[in-house]
Amino acid sequence: MDKRFEKLIFQAIDQTISPADFQRLQDAIESDAEVRQAYLKSLTLCEQLGEIAQDTSVPDSTSVLTTIVTDATATDRRFDWRLLGLAATLLIAVSVGAYRLGRQDNRLRLGSRLTESLSEEMPPLSSAETQIAGHATLRRGVALKWPSGATRHREGDVLPNGLLAFEEGTAEIDFFCGATLIVEGPASFDIESDWSVAVTQGRLRANVPPVARGFVVRAADSEIIDLGTEFVLEVDSQNVRVDVIDGEVELRGGAHDGQHLLTGEGVSLKGDAAAMPSPASISTVSDLQQQRRIADERSFERWKTFANQLSLDRRLIAYFPIASGLQDGLQSGLLGRVVPDVAASGQQSNGRIVGPVTSADGRFGDGSYGLEFDRTGARVRTRIDGTFRAFTFACWAKIDSLKHRYNALFMSDGYENGELHWQIRDDGRLMFSVMVDDTQKTQHFSPQDNKMVTQAGLHRVYYSDTFWDLSQSGQWFHLAAVYDPANRKVIQYVNGTPIASETIAEKFYVDELHIGAAEIGNWGQPFRKTPWFAVRNFNGAIDEMAIFDAALSGEELRQIYESGKPVGY
Amino acid sequence: MTNPAQNDDHSPRPASDSPAEITSECQPERHSRAAEREVQYDRFVALLARHDLAIRRFVRYLMPSTDGVDDVIQETALECWRKFDDFLSGREQANGVDDSANDEFVRWACVIARYKAMSWQRNRSRDRLVFRESVIEHLAGSAVELIEQSEHRRQAIETCLDQLSVNHRRLVLSVHMPGESVAQIAKESGVKPRQLYSKVNMLRSALLRCVERQLTGELGNG
Numbered sequence: 001m002d003k004r005f006e007k008l009i010f011q012a013i014d015q016t017i018s019p020a021d022f023q024r025l026q027d028a029i030e031s032d033a034e035v036r037q038a039y040l041k042s043l044t045l046c047e048q049l050g051e052i053a054q055d056t057s058v059p060d061s062t063s064v065l066t067t068i069v070t071d072a073t074a075t076d077r078r079f080d081w082r083l084l085g086l087a088a089t090l091l092i093a094v095s096v097g098a099y100r101l102g103r104q105d106n107r108l109r110l111g112s113r114l115t116e117s118l119s120e121e122m123p124p125l126s127s128a129e130t131q132i133a134g135h136a137t138l139r140r141g142v143a144l145k146w147p148s149g150a151t152r153h154r155e156g157d158v159l160p161n162g163l164l165a166f167e168e169g170t171a172e173i174d175f176f177c178g179a180t181l182i183v184e185g186p187a188s189f190d191i192e193s194d195w196s197v198a199v200t201q202g203r204l205r206a207n208v209p210p211v212a213r214g215f216v217v218r219a220a221d222s223e224i225i226d227l228g229t230e231f232v233l234e235v236d237s238q239n240v241r242v243d244v245i246d247g248e249v250e251l252r253g254g255a256h257d258g259q260h261l262l263t264g265e266g267v268s269l270k271g272d273a274a275a276m277p278s279p280a281s282i283s284t285v286s287d288l289q290q291q292r293r294i295a296d297e298r299s300f301e302r303w304k305t306f307a308n309q310l311s312l313d314r315r316l317i318a319y320f321p322i323a324s325g326l327q328d329g330l331q332s333g334l335l336g337r338v339v340p341d342v343a344a345s346g347q348q349s350n351g352r353i354v355g356p357v358t359s360a361d362g363r364f365g366d367g368s369y370g371l372e373f374d375r376t377g378a379r380v381r382t383r384i385d386g387t388f389r390a391f392t393f394a395c396w397a398k399i400d401s402l403k404h405r406y407n408a409l410f411m412s413d414g415y416e417n418g419e420l421h422w423q424i425r426d427d428g429r430l431m432f433s434v435m436v437d438d439t440q441k442t443q444h445f446s447p448q449d450n451k452m453v454t455q456a457g458l459h460r461v462y463y464s465d466t467f468w469d470l471s472q473s474g475q476w477f478h479l480a481a482v483y484d485p486a487n488r489k490v491i492q493y494v495n496g497t498p499i500a501s502e503t504i505a506e507k508f509y510v511d512e513l514h515i516g517a518a519e520i521g522n523w524g525q526p527f528r529k530t531p532w533f534a535v536r537n538f539n540g541a542i543d544e545m546a547i548f549d550a551a552l553s554g555e556e557l558r559q560i561y562e563s564g565k566p567v568g569y
Numbered sequence: 570m571t572n573p574a575q576n577d578d579h580s581p582r583p584a585s586d587s588p589a590e591i592t593s594e595c596q597p598e599r600h601s602r603a604a605e606r607e608v609q610y611d612r613f614v615a616l617l618a619r620h621d622l623a624i625r626r627f628v629r630y631l632m633p634s635t636d637g638v639d640d641v642i643q644e645t646a647l648e649c650w651r652k653f654d655d656f657l658s659g660r661e662q663a664n665g666v667d668d669s670a671n672d673e674f675v676r677w678a679c680v681i682a683r684y685k686a687m688s689w690q691r692n693r694s695r696d697r698l699v700f701r702e703s704v705i706e707h708l709a710g711s712a713v714e715l716i717e718q719s720e721h722r723r724q725a726i727e728t729c730l731d732q733l734s735v736n737h738r739r740l741v742l743s744v745h746m747p748g749e750s751v752a753q754i755a756k757e758s759g760v761k762p763r764q765l766y767s768k769v770n771m772l773r774s775a776l777l778r779c780v781e782r783q784l785t786g787e788l789g790n791g
Contacts, residue, residue, distance in 0.1 A: 010770045012698075014744070015634050019698065022633075026704045036707055040630055040715050045777055046745070047629060048719075048726050053745035 009042045132471045134158035135194045136175045141568045142291045144169035156474040178212035203234045205282045220270040222254035232279040239271030243279040295567045296365035306563035315550040316343035322543045323368040351380040360541040363476045363566040370541030379522035384515040392548040394480040398541040402426040408536040411523040418514040428468035430492045432481040433461040436510045460508040462490040464500035478561040484551035485511035496561030613653050616674045623716050627679045630712040631686040631705050633698045641689050645682040683709045729779035741772040
């Protein structure tokens with residue numbers, strides 16, 4: 001429906017609509033069934049919100065009416081039609097009141113307990129607009145060492161406002177205004193706004209394009225206002241020095257208040273500038289890129305050795321090391337739509353690319369790949385027969401957003417007995433589930449959805465806590481789920497660390513596990529009887545999907561994570 | 570079912586068998602008539618009491634605002650009582666039993682309500698905002714289905730409201746809450762009323778989407 005009508009509808013309900021718009025709305029209500037439905041539904045919503053608002057604000061007004069009407073109906077049974085009007089109106093009033101009172105009791109009894117337990121265990125889904133705090137992002141980092149106990153930021157993270165410090169390494173930080181800082185550790189600074197930063201320690205190179213002119217760096221008792229292009233700043237406990245590499249800066253405050261520095265000029269803002277190393281030694285963007293490329297290549301090589309070894313693990317059901325699969329002469333494989341399964345054991349269940357799967361930048365930078373599923377029809381199909389006694393699913397996933405209610409990692413098509421679904425819910429929780437008995441229909445109260453849910457088949461969804469939010473968009477995570485019937489445990493991991501462990505209840509026990517026809521990054525339901533399908537494609541990239549007929553230990557999963565983690569983890 | 574609107578000229582007028590006549594004199598055959606009428610009255614009040622909320626909702630759907638809703642309901646109730654005989658005889662002709670009168674009563678009363686809502690607006694056609702008749706017809710056609718869903722909708726709305734933050738919940742309810750208003754919240758929070766109002770509408774849209782999602786149900790979430 002046209003968005004403009006939505007606005008007109010609310011204006012009409014709130015009686016703020018102009019006569020001309022009211023005529024337009026009437027025309028649309030008459031001619032367009034969709035607008036008509038939208039009007040009626042919006043009106044219902046507003047009326048019922050009104051009832052709810054009344055419930056919460058005037059709980060006692062109904063009792064008065066009840067008394068009046070009880071009297072009226074008990075004594076006044078004559079046939080005076082003039083009285084009927086009064087009685088009927090009162091009746092209407094009283095039953096609306098009673099209805100509200102009833103609802104209220106109900107809400108007090110059920111509602112408050114539910115909200116209570118919800119707020120403790122499962123925060124409800126929010127339908128409001130998402131917001132995150134921050135003024136800058138970490139664009140690139142080489143050999144960054146964060147203080148113990150501090151948050152370890154990764155590339156692409158939105159950096160929160162406030163103090164930020166690291167002990168070693170070099171970071172490239174993009175402020176939202178467009179300014180870029182290259183900061184060498186040890187460094188400590190306060191990100192104050194999109195336009196300003198205060199430095200207490202570190203060496204930095206500030207690159208300020210025209211769009212960010214006016215960017216302010218504070219150090220010692222001065223403000224350095226960049227009027228264009230590039231300067232370097234060195235701050236240690238005794239000395240502070242600024243040098244303009246190219247362009248112009250203005251100084252405010254301190255001894256040099258009002259002074260302008262041009263290309264090649266520099267001043268000491270505190271202490272003795274001669275004691276400091278040459279400003280030219282501070283990394284440039286291309287230095288950092290070069291360092292980064294070398295670090296990426298090293299990690300990539302180390303992981304390839306590990307992946308070759310892992311492919312020999314006899315417990316593997318299938319192994320898709322996508323990052324290298326493309327580079328090692330297999331690029332034609334991708335063009336030919338084949339995602340190679342390199343597990344030495346198992347059935348060589350190569351995946352087949354269907355729809356608009358694209359190859360994304362991999363987790364080791366240039367030369368490594370991931371498969372991206374951000375368009376609705378994108379999927380990699382495979383078929384794995386056999387019966388298994390346990391499952392471990394592991395993969396790397398770069399989550400751009402959780403745009404659907406359920407976002408698929410690996411899904412059996414039909415979800416028949418013993419088959420699995422592995423996905424992420426839109427509130428950032430991992431979900432792993434296995435069908436126990438697909439002939440049963442079950443109903444249960446879902447605390448996640450705050451309502452009774454009917455499900456086809458008896459199965460159990462194991463949820464983790466929330467591990468992801470939008471501030472981590474585009475970052476790689478190693479995810480794993482271990483389904484272990486022998487020990488009656490389901491354990492889920494993020495980056496080699498267990499984040500959820502749940503016992504398999506007797507009712508949900510199943511030890512004959514299957515995969516069958518299945519998909520990476522989407523959910524295919526080719527046997528459904530209608531054209532409609534649930535949209536669950538994964539908005540991001542997936543790499544190194546590994547499936548084992550075994551419950552891997554925490555130590556093993558930690559090792560897979562350590563051997564495959566990108567630079568900066 | 571009898572069409573209650575057939576003879577309706579939109580002006581309240583005592584029906585020929587109005588109870589007002591009955592009480593004027595006390596003749597024997599009129600006594601039994603009166604007793605019968607009393608039984609009917611009890612039945613009528615019971616039906617009305619049971620369905621007044623549905624009728625109220627229906628009327629509200631056909632009116633551009635809450636103004637006049639009470640008037641229309643009262644006129645509808647009176648007209649229903651006047652024509653209750655027609656309703657009963659229509660039912661007896663149809664199936665001879667009246668245990669299942671409920672649904673039919675609502676539908677019958679809604680037909681009357683539709684004409685009352687039309688005549689109310691016709692009499693105020695010089696006012697700024699009233700619906701024209703053809704629009705009321707269209708709305709009435711779609712409203713019945715919504716009335717049947719209203720309980721489910723109400724539950725869905727409460728579920729969705731619970732998913733909002735405390736502040737958003739307060740804001741979206743404030744429009745309807747005595748002693749609360751967007752202006753008040755604007756004053757407390759320093760946000761412009763205009764911005765808050767557009768936020769109210771965003772929240773309403775979000776709630777609408779949430780309600781639809783709740784009502785259509787989701788495909789199995791395994």
